[in-house]
Amino acid sequence: MSVSTSKEDGVLVIVSDNPPVNALGHGVREGILRGIEAARTDQEVTAVVIACDGRTFHAGADITEFGKPPQDPSLPEVIEAIEALDKPVVAALHGTTLGGGLEVALGAHYRLATPSTKLGLPEVKLGLLPGAGGTQRLPRVVGVEAALGMIVKGDPIPAKKAEAMGLVDEIVPESELRQRAIAFARSKAGSAELPRSGRRTDKITADGSVFDDFRRANARRLRGFEAPEACIEAVKAATELPLEEGLKKERELFMKLMMGEQSAALRYLFFAERAASKIDDVPKDTPLIEVKKVGIIGAGTMGGGIAMNFLSAGLPVTLVERDQAPLDRGVGIIRKNYEATAAKGRMSPEAVEQAMGLLTPSTDMNDLKDCDLIIEAVFELMEIKKEVFSRLDSIAKDGAILATNTSYLDVNEIAASTKRPESVVGLHFFSPANIMRLLEIVRGEKTSDSVLATSMALSKKIRKTAVVAGVCHGFIGNRMLAVRQAEANNLILEGAKPWDVDRVLVEFGLPMGPFQMADLAGLDIGWDPEKTSSSTIREVLCERDRRGQKTGAGFYDYDESRRGAPSAEVEEVVASFAERSGREQRNIGDQEILERLLYPMINEGAKILEEGIAQRASDVDIVWVNGYGWPAYRGGPMFFADQQGAAEVLAGLKRHEARLQDGFTLSELLKRKAEEGGRFTG
Incomplete structure (x- = not known):
């Protein structure tokens, strides 16, 4: 009873x-x-x-x-x-x-x-x-x-x-x-x-x-x-x-x-989040690696944010940077973030000091030798990542987990620069890492079950929602984001205004559109002023010192409060590129904008499932709701696809196929779901 x-x-x-x-x-x-x-x-x-x-x-x-x-x-x-x-x-x-x-x-x-x-x-x-x-x-x-x-x-x-x-x-x-x-x-x-x-x-x-x-x-x-x-x-x-x-x-x-549809979506996400914590082919009794101390390489915005997750969970962190000045700056930002939280009443001054007391700053990588988990958060270049991991191989103790925070790069190639690829895993935190809930755990070809299971257990300890992803360019979230960005770029070359593209997504429920997001992140990410060639709209904007909110201008013009307004200069730059590309200029309705931004994402999500990069469709949705601001009341891209119907998504893609980005191909899984009347999310 x-x-x-x-x-x-x-x-x-x-x-x-x-x-x-x-x-x-x-x-x-x-x-x-x-x-x-x-x-x-x-x-x-x-x-x-x-x-x-x-x-x-x-x-x-x-x-x-x-x-x-x-x-x-x-x-x-x-x-x-x-x-x-x-x-x-x-x-x-x-x-x-x-x-x-x-x-x-x-x-x-x-x-x-x-x-x-x-x-x-x-x-x-x-x-x-x-x-x-x-x-x-x-x-x-x-x-x-x-x-x-x-x-x-x-x-x-x-x-x-x-x-x-x-x-x-x-x-x-x-x-x-x-x-x-x-x-x-x-x-x-x-x-x-x-x-x-x-x-x-x-x-x-x-x-x-x-x-x-x-x-x-x-x-x-x-x-x-x-x-x-x-x-x-x-x-x-x-x-x-x-x-x-x-x-x-x-x-x-x-x-x-x-x-209603909103409650159905939110109840779906409730169960999806629990399903995401299960790794289908890893036995429940897989032994976990004890993690008592964490090392982080890189004290920039990402490294400092990652450090805060572990400090807040009571784990000692050794934070390593090459030079003293960036190290001091990084430690100062961590303290400032904690003190701002305390000022809002969300933690006590004593808790701030307790967290800071667990932090050991260093400019010597050898100080990572006693860490159980080491996460690199250095510049997103394969050569630099491989150099870091090669050095770690001779420093880290046996059994230590070596993690990369890469957003796009091949985790298998990084792991191959060590003599212990089974210890290497991707831990892709989202910025700001101390706030964003999502953690993509990227499973390399040789990542051991213990490393994977330990990473999942740690995600719960640091209060993250984790999803396991396979190795491919951009993993789950950024791979789909790249498809959406490509379509956004196509749309403005065909006559849609950047602010209209953004508005359509905001009205759909996202916190910002692709051009607002680009301005916030900075248009100069990956841009080299020494090698610039005016070959893209972003390059030209950077050359004109329109590098986003930080310079007061990007795709938008910004006032002192960083409020964006449509820019005549950007319209002129886009028109110039459109003329050179020979694209027909036309008025593009909101429905077409929405379909061309979202349907290719769904198609890419279906490919991710076909390839086994994600374990289940609901994992794709958890990534997008927790990492990219997809409105929870819409359940995620794959749930949204099921609400629309796979046949409708397929028909929409075929309607726009001639205008979609070069190399676009339809997912076989999407076609099969459309033919069978099936669902991605069960």
Whole structure:
């Protein structure tokens, strides 16, 4: 049985045990309701405690039931029965009390929690809203503003904050939770009036402006997502309607979201992220390499950002640079980044010093000899990478993992410059490396299973979302990005304006378009003023000192606040190249721009799957959502392809085939999916 009951001096204790997170599946709901019914009819029972065994209280609904026929009792029925009971009900909270778990707790009359408990309603992150009364009961308990923050953002709060808000009645020691909850329940037995969340009115009044103010304050975060607005509507209903009508409104909004494409995409990504951590052909019992100390070569922006990941995880880092000045500059930037985080209240000054205390700067590569993992973050040239790895071969201890942070280069060729290619792996961090979640783990031809499994385990320790990629130019993300950039360049030569190309992608949901991204990164990446030949638009722009935001001009003209505006000079440069290329100039509609940017990416993603560069289509999507700003509510390029239909993507590519970049070929996998009506994402 996943739910058991026992009586202790008149208190009925209902305990769920449904590992790993006590999800509120059918059996659990049934068991809790059975316990509440027993308490209602048993005259010996004077109070009830709802608790959980294991590492957490209920951490949410059973997500595997989504999309399946509902089974009674529903969670709202269970919660309504808890709240309606005429005997005090105490929820004993520990671990992560999330989603449906918090809604159960809100149905109880009192809530006790341990100091480490986290409480939250994260449904919005799955494109949903709390569907079992959370949007109606939470505002009545904590007030409208606090409820908006918890429901619309979906981030959990600590027990201490929950107590201050009135969500938790008392915080008790971890070891005493169950007994203290029983004693608390017994002390409330016989109470004439029970504090039922749904009947409270003392905190529910709100000026209507609070909702508009909240929307304005969070506009950037909420852009494009449907669920946050539905959450706001539901909370507003709590201020305007009696509980029963508010619950109906909540259910109506919930079902609309559940049936929508955004929630389907976000639920897909939830499972995709978990699948990405599995390496199909590496046994689960593969021995891991113990990593106690990390070495990083290169103290520039990337090297410093990589270092911060390990320092923040409590791992000592030796940071090596050739000369003292760039080393000092790199260390200074690391400290500045940490202090900026502390200034925002996201870490304490003590934590800053603790992280910095784990950092050892050096100008001597020999200081890496005792490191278990060494990552190079030097200039993206094969000759330099091979030289570094050749030197590492004679310095690094036996068994050390040697990793390259290359974005494009052949990891097998780099590994061949050592006598231990089995120890070499690609760890492609994304800039800024201390912030971006994605890590591409690039598996070389001879990379050992232990090195691969250890890299995946380390990614979790440094809080990255990792995806395994095979060796090819650009791996998964940059290989697809290159195809999109080539099409963007073609489009502007045919008559589309750079700002129109960018606008179409921003309206689709990406944070920026290809030309905005180029200006941000710098047009002079890889540009050599000594060898420049005016052969590309980018070269000409660099020659004119239009090298991006840093020089105040690139594809756009920038003001002092780095706000970009269309540039007449760029239009003139593009027109000159278009004339020389003999391309027909024409007006290009937004739909064609979108198709020509996205469909070739999907085609390339299909090739990546054909070649075994990615293990699964969902891995491709995880890369693009976490590394390139693909809107999560669209699920990723391959999920988007499935929504469009492979046949439609193929037809679109054939429509534009004559204009696509030189060397374009259709993926055989895409053609097969189109013929069979199949899906990439299962």
